[in-house]
Amino acid sequence: MKVGNRKGFSLIEIGIVMVVIGLIIAAVMKGKDVIGNAEIKKINQEFFNKWVNIADGYYDKTGRNLSDVADITADSNVTTDKLQAAGFEYPETSLSITGETITSTVTVGFKSNDVDTADKTREIVWFQDVPGDIAIAYDKLVDGVYDGTDGKARIIDIDTVDTNATITGTSVEDSSTKYDVIVVLDR
Numbered sequence: 001m002k003v004g005n006r007k008g009f010s011l012i013e014i015g016i017v018m019v020v021i022g023l024i025i026a027a028v029m030k031g032k033d034v035i036g037n038a039e040i041k042k043i044n045q046e047f048f049n050k051w052v053n054i055a056d057g058y059y060d061k062t063g064r065n066l067s068d069v070a071d072i073t074a075d076s077n078v079t080t081d082k083l084q085a086a087g088f089e090y091p092e093t094s095l096s097i098t099g100e101t102i103t104s105t106v107t108v109g110f111k112s113n114d115v116d117t118a119d120k121t122r123e124i125v126w127f128q129d130v131p132g133d134i135a136i137a138y139d140k141l142v143d144g145v146y147d148g149t150d151g152k153a154r155i156i157d158i159d160t161v162d163t164n165a166t167i168t169g170t171s172v173e174d175s176s177t178k179y180d181v182i183v184v185l186d187r
Contacts, residue, residue, distance in 0.1 A: 040137040047095045048127060048138060051108045052183050054088050055125050059187065061086045065123045067110040099131025101176040106130050124182045132175035142183070148172060156180040 009017075055066050069082045080090040094107045109126040130138070135155045136146050143151030155172055157179060172179060 036137065040134065040141055043095070043097060043134065044138065044141055047092070047106070047108075048181075048183070050091050051127075052125050052185070054083065054091070055110060055123065055185060057088060058083065058086055059123070059185070065110065065112060067112045067123060097131060097134055099133045099175065101133070102131050102178070104129045104131050104178050123185045123187060125185065127181045127183075129178040130181045132172040132177050132179055135179045135181050136172050136175070138181055152184055152186075154182050154184065156182060 058064070058066055058069075066079070069079060083090050094105050097104055097106050107128045109128065111124050111126055112121050113124055136148075139148055139151070139153045139155060140146045142153035145151075148155035
């Protein structure tokens with residue numbers, strides 16, 4: 001039996017192949033991040049930011065908060081009329097959002113509530129039932145950093161909040177859980 005001149009892969013060749021595989025995996029992971037960021041920006045533009053801008057614009061035009069006009073979920077006809085009278089379109093009040101692990105129908109509402117301290121009532125736009133990973137991404141998008149507890153966007157654990165109490169934020173502990181996100185308006 002004649003053993004021929006067998007050629008195998010050298011360590012250098014194996015190393016090069018592993019580097020190429022690593023670069024491909026890194027590119028795929030970066031692509032997922034880019035797609036995820038584009039999706040949260042789209043959700044922000046089509047839903048979150050639209051309502052925040054309407055709440056700010058309505059106050060600027062009328063001197064009244066949307067929470068003073070009507071509960072958006074209880075009497076949308078009153079709110080629709082008031083918004084149209086002030087020159088605003090009435091967008092959808094809910095949006096189905098798919099996170100990494102759950103899909104939820106997110107709804108919007110408005111409230112004047114104590115934020116941070118019991119003596120500082122602020123107008124807030126309240127987004128209910130946001131998937132945890134989307135809440136984190138939205139907080140990063142609005143505030144530049146995810147903390148859930150500070151800045152313009154705050155994350156609230158909907159199982160523990162008393163809506164009449166002072167609102168303080170929380171950090172997302174489970175991205176497969178729904179959270180409420182509030183946006184504190186600058187007034």
